[in-house]
Amino acid sequence: xxxxxxxxxxxxxxxxxxxxxxxxxxxxxxxxxxxxxxxxxxxxxxxxxxxxxxxxxxxxxxxxxxxxxxxxxxxxxxxxxxxxxxxxxxxxxxxxxxxxxxxxxxxxxxxxxxxxxxxxxxxxxxxxxxxxxxxxxxxxxxxxxxxxxxxxxxxxxxxxxxxxxxxxxxxxxxxxxxxxxxxxxxxxxxxxxxxxxxxxxxxxxxxxxxxxxxxxxxxxxxxxxxxxxxxxxxxxxxxxxxxxxxxxxxxxxxxxxx
Amino acid sequence: xxxxxxxxxxxxxxxxxxxxxxxxxxxxxxxxxxxxxxxxxxxxxxxxxxxxxxxxxxxxxxxxxxxxxxxxxxxxxxxxxxxxxxxxxxxxxxxxxxxxxxxxxxxxxxxxxxxxxxxxxxxxxxxxxxxxxxxxxxxxxxxxxxxxxxxxxxxxxxxxxxxxxxxxxxxxxxxxxxxxxxxxxxxxxxxxxxxxxxxxxxxxxxxxxxxxxxxxxxxxxxxxxxxxxxxxxxxxxxxxxxxxxxxxxxxxxxxxxxxxxxxxxxxxxxxxxxxxxxxxxxxxxxxxxxxxxxxxxxxxxxxxxxxxxxxxxxxxxxxxxxxxxxxxxxxxxxxxxxxxxx
Numbered sequence: 001x002x003x004x005x006x007x008x009x010x011x012x013x014x015x016x017x018x019x020x021x022x023x024x025x026x027x028x029x030x031x032x033x034x035x036x037x038x039x040x041x042x043x044x045x046x047x048x049x050x051x052x053x054x055x056x057x058x059x060x061x062x063x064x065x066x067x068x069x070x071x072x073x074x075x076x077x078x079x080x081x082x083x084x085x086x087x088x089x090x091x092x093x094x095x096x097x098x099x100x101x102x103x104x105x106x107x108x109x110x111x112x113x114x115x116x117x118x119x120x121x122x123x124x125x126x127x128x129x130x131x132x133x134x135x136x137x138x139x140x141x142x143x144x145x146x147x148x149x150x151x152x153x154x155x156x157x158x159x160x161x162x163x164x165x166x167x168x169x170x171x172x173x174x175x176x177x178x179x180x181x182x183x184x185x186x187x188x189x190x191x192x193x194x195x196x197x198x199x200x201x202x203x204x205x206x207x208x209x210x211x212x213x214x215x216x217x218x219x220x221x222x223x224x225x226x227x228x229x230x231x232x233x234x235x236x237x238x239x240x241x242x243x244x245x246x247x248x249x250x251x252x253x254x255x256x257x258x
Numbered sequence: 259x260x261x262x263x264x265x266x267x268x269x270x271x272x273x274x275x276x277x278x279x280x281x282x283x284x285x286x287x288x289x290x291x292x293x294x295x296x297x298x299x300x301x302x303x304x305x306x307x308x309x310x311x312x313x314x315x316x317x318x319x320x321x322x323x324x325x326x327x328x329x330x331x332x333x334x335x336x337x338x339x340x341x342x343x344x345x346x347x348x349x350x351x352x353x354x355x356x357x358x359x360x361x362x363x364x365x366x367x368x369x370x371x372x373x374x375x376x377x378x379x380x381x382x383x384x385x386x387x388x389x390x391x392x393x394x395x396x397x398x399x400x401x402x403x404x405x406x407x408x409x410x411x412x413x414x415x416x417x418x419x420x421x422x423x424x425x426x427x428x429x430x431x432x433x434x435x436x437x438x439x440x441x442x443x444x445x446x447x448x449x450x451x452x453x454x455x456x457x458x459x460x461x462x463x464x465x466x467x468x469x470x471x472x473x474x475x476x477x478x479x480x481x482x483x484x485x486x487x488x489x490x491x492x493x494x495x496x497x498x499x500x501x502x503x504x505x506x507x508x509x510x511x512x513x514x515x516x517x518x519x520x521x522x523x524x525x526x527x528x529x530x531x532x533x534x535x536x537x538x539x540x541x542x543x544x545x546x547x548x549x550x551x552x553x554x555x556x557x558x559x560x561x562x563x564x565x566x567x568x569x570x571x572x573x574x575x576x577x578x579x580x581x582x583x584x585x586x587x588x589x590x591x592x593x594x595x596x597x598x599x600x
Contacts, residue, residue, distance in 0.1 A: 057493075081496030088490055093344040095486045096542040108484055108495040114545060115480040161495065 004165045004197045005031040005054060005072075010063035012046065012053045022061065023049050024223050029216060031199060033164060036191045037225075038208035039201040041218030042241055047201045048169065050218065055167055056080060067165070081109040085161035087154045087168040092142060099145070099153050100138040103128055106160030128159035131190060148179035152186065159190070166190075168200035172207075180204055184211045205237070206254045265546060268538065272553035276326075279560040283322045286564055288572055289313055317454065320461055322560065324453045327461075328521050329531070329559025330552050331468040334475050335513040336528030337535070337551045341482045341544070342506050343416055349528035350514030353402060353507075354419035355395040357426040359518040360449060362394025363387055364426075367445045368433035387448060388460070388519045395515035398422060399507070406507060450576030451522035453563055460520055467516030474509035475548065478502065482544040524578055526585025531555050533592050558584075 010027040013020060023046035031037060041047050052058040054065050056072040065072040067083055075083070085106065097105075106128070107121040117125070129135045132152045137145055142153065151171055158166045168187075172180045184204075188211050191198050202208050208215060209228045216225045219239045224231065231237060237248035237255070249256045285296050295305045296314060305311040332350060339348040350356065366386055405418050434442055456464070481502040484492040493499050517524070535550035536542070562584060566575040 055494075077493070077498055078496035081494060084494075086491070086494040088488075088494075090488060090490060093486065093488050094346070096536065096540060097486055101541075101543060102487070105484060105487060105491075105495065108480065108497075111480070113477070113480060115483055 002033040003030055004033055005029075005065065005067050007054060008064050008066065010053070010065060011061040012049050012058075013061050014049070015061070020061065024218065025062070027063070027223050029054075029223075029225050031165065031197045033197050034191055034195045035197055035213040036188050036211065037197065037199045037214045037216060038212040039199060039216045039218070040203070040205050040208060040240070041201075045218045045220065047218060050223075051167060051169055051199075051201060055084060055086065078109055081161065081163075083163050084165050084167065085158035085163040087151075087158050087166070087171055089169045089173060094143070097142050098138065099134065099140050099142060100125070100129075102142050102153055103156045103160050106157040106162075109161065124162055125160050128156040131159060131193070132156040132186065147174050148183070151175065151179075151183060155186070155190075159194070164196055166196055166198045168198065170201050170203070172202055172204050180207060184208075188212075205240075209253055261541075265539065269549060269553070272550065272557065276553050276556045276560075279557050279564070280322055280326065283325065283560045283564050284314060284318045287313070287318060287567055288574075320456055320458060321454045321563065323461055324456050324464065324521060325559045325563045326556040327464055327468045328453060328517050328524060329527055329555040329557070329562075331471060331513040331517050331555070332524060332527040333531035333535075333551045333555025333558075334472060334548070335510040337532040337544075337547060338475055338478065338482070338506050338510050339528070340532055341485055342503065343413075344485075344488070345416060346533070347529065348416065350510055351423075351523070351525060351528060352416060352419050353510065353514070354398045354422035354426075355402075355511055355514040356518050356523040357419075357423045358394040358396075358398030358401075359391035359515065360394070360523055361426040361429060362390040362397070363448055364430045364433055364445060366390045367448070368430070368437040368441050370441065391519040392515060395511065395518055399511035399515065402511075403504070403507060406503065447576075448522050449578070451524045451578035451581075453521055453559075453577055454574070456520060464516055464520050467512055471509045471513035471516075472552075474505055474512075478506050478509065479544045479548055482506075483542075486542050522578065524581055526581045526589070527555065527559060530585040530588045530592075531558055534558070534588065537592065 007027050007029045010029075011022060011025040012027065013022040013024075039047055039050065049058065053060050054072070056065065056075065059073070067075065067080075072080070104117055104121070104125050107117060107124060108115065111117065111121060129138060132155055134149065134152050134156060137149060137153070142150060145153070155168070155171070171187075172183055175183065184207050187198050187200065190196060191213070209232070212228060214225060215228050215231055216223060217231060217236050217240060221239070224236055226234070226236075232250050232253060235250070240248075245258050247256055247258065248254075281296070284300070285291065285293055289310075291310045291314065295307075295310050299305045299311045299314040300319070305314070336349040339350060339353060340346055342348075401422070402415060402418065405415055409415065434445075481492070481497055484495050484497050489499055514528070531554050532547070532551050535547055535554050539546050539550050541547065562577060562580045565584070566577050566580045
């Protein structure tokens with residue numbers, strides 16, 4: 001089991017002129033190759049801050065993020081881009097990009113100064129298109145396809161970037177149940193077939209429990225990482241929402257509303 | 259790969275069209291010169307009338323070269339701005355660079371009335387105008403760079419450009435109130451733009467500035483493609499955003515600044531030409547868009563120059579009026595035709 005990313009006594013939060021806002025401290029997380037890891041927590045708990053910190057966009061308050069045993073702060077942008085790829089929630093700016101061109105942009109860390117695709121690059125793009133099963137869309141413009149398809153295209157772009165770690169920020173938002181399930185299954189398949197580690201944040205806790213290998217639960221008091229079954233038996237899910245109307249049924253493995 | 263074949267055909271047509279328009283621009287003018295004589299003069303031979311040769315070498319050829327430099331430079335800087343600011347309506351004038359030049363020139367021409375008369379004559383020579391507009395656009399460039407360093411938001415930079423435009427027209431309005439009819443006329447002529455009257459040494463300086471701007475733009479082709487997915491994706495693909503943004507802003511400024519300095523503020527080329535290029539090639543790939551914008555910029559500017567001096571017309575119409583008359587309907591047409599305006 002190869003550890004790709006780990007955090008050592010990590011404290012995350014913001015520093016402004018007035019004060020330091022601590023979101024979570026003493027985080028010791030471990031992301032291993034071939035695992036699908038779900039990050040869950042209530043709105044505003046700091047999931048994005050955690051993701052921003054472990055992707056090196058934001059500096060930690062204390063502690064270190066190690067990517068392949070090297071401090072992420074010491075990576076050059078281009079080297080980091082060959083280790084870590086992202087799928088973000090933000091809307092794409094208007095452009096005429098076709099699906100193929102969009103996925104091929106993932107090869108930027110490897111191409112020459114003008115971005116010429118070599119045969120290797122084209123093969124990697126083709127592979128990414130096949131894995132995500134979107135070959136039939138290649139000639140379409142990115143604004144012509146559905147939200148579910150676009151999400152797959154963005155995942156294909158991250159795959160083409162050929163990194164051992166892929167991080168997705170709420171990839172299932174705006175999708176219906178059918179597409180949520182198929183996206184989760186796709187992520188699961190990708191971790192198994194490519195041995196990549198995939199970390200994603202989500203609000204679809206029921207699905208995440210069923211399909212992910214590990215989960216990271218964020219609550220105001222603590223952050224825990226474990227396999228879903230262990231988290232259930234530990235009762236960790238009950239600490240997720242501070243509301244007496246929602247409880248977690250350990251037998252059924254889902255949340256129940258009173 | 260059908261695209262590749264289609265693109266190379268389109269580029270051949272555009273290249274030929276540019277050459278054709280260039281020769282046409284030199285052939286036409288208020289004095290009718292036979293085509294054969296035009297060709298002889300251009301290739302270094304002696305035309306049968308020395309005045310013809312003089313007109314072609316010292317008047318029409320520099321003007322045609324200026325037209326190409328101005329058209330290409332403004333169009334490319336528009337392309338850079340539209341991608342950098344993720345805004346289809348961005349252009350060099352929107353950044354406020356033209357406004358900076360206009361303000362500086364207005365202060366020199368219109369404000370000269372407030373100075374003693376011997377200073378006036380020194381101030382209002384054509385060289386001071388070039389110097390003033392260069393300084394004006396450079397000052398705005400520095401301001402924009404300062405804002406770009408402090409505000410991470412690209413929209414904010416656009417708004418600063420717009421505000422600077424309003425500020426400029428207000429100051430110009432105040433200055434016109436206090437200036438003489440003669441000064442007003444001089445300022446109006448400059449603000450209408452002109453491709454002629456440039457000496458070979460001025461053209462050389464302009465060519466160096468435009469060449470530098472075009473080289474920097476060509477070096478930004480790959481980052482510009484990454485920016486099509488937005489700043490955060492671009493960064494995640496290894497782009498050094500701060501540096502790329504500085505290079506692109508600098509390239510735009512040097513293109514727009516030098517062109518405005520020598521040819522006056524020329525509207526719509528920077529805004530409309532990239533859209534015509536995008537419409538023809540149906541792509542967002544800047545490796546293709548760069549060259550199509552390049553060719554279209556030259557062709558359309560030469561066309562505007564020809565239109566401004568239609569045969570049979572004794573006077574030359576102001577070039578800025580022509581670009582606006584052609585450019586504004588084109589932009590409206592594009593808006594109507596393409597709902598997904600990119």
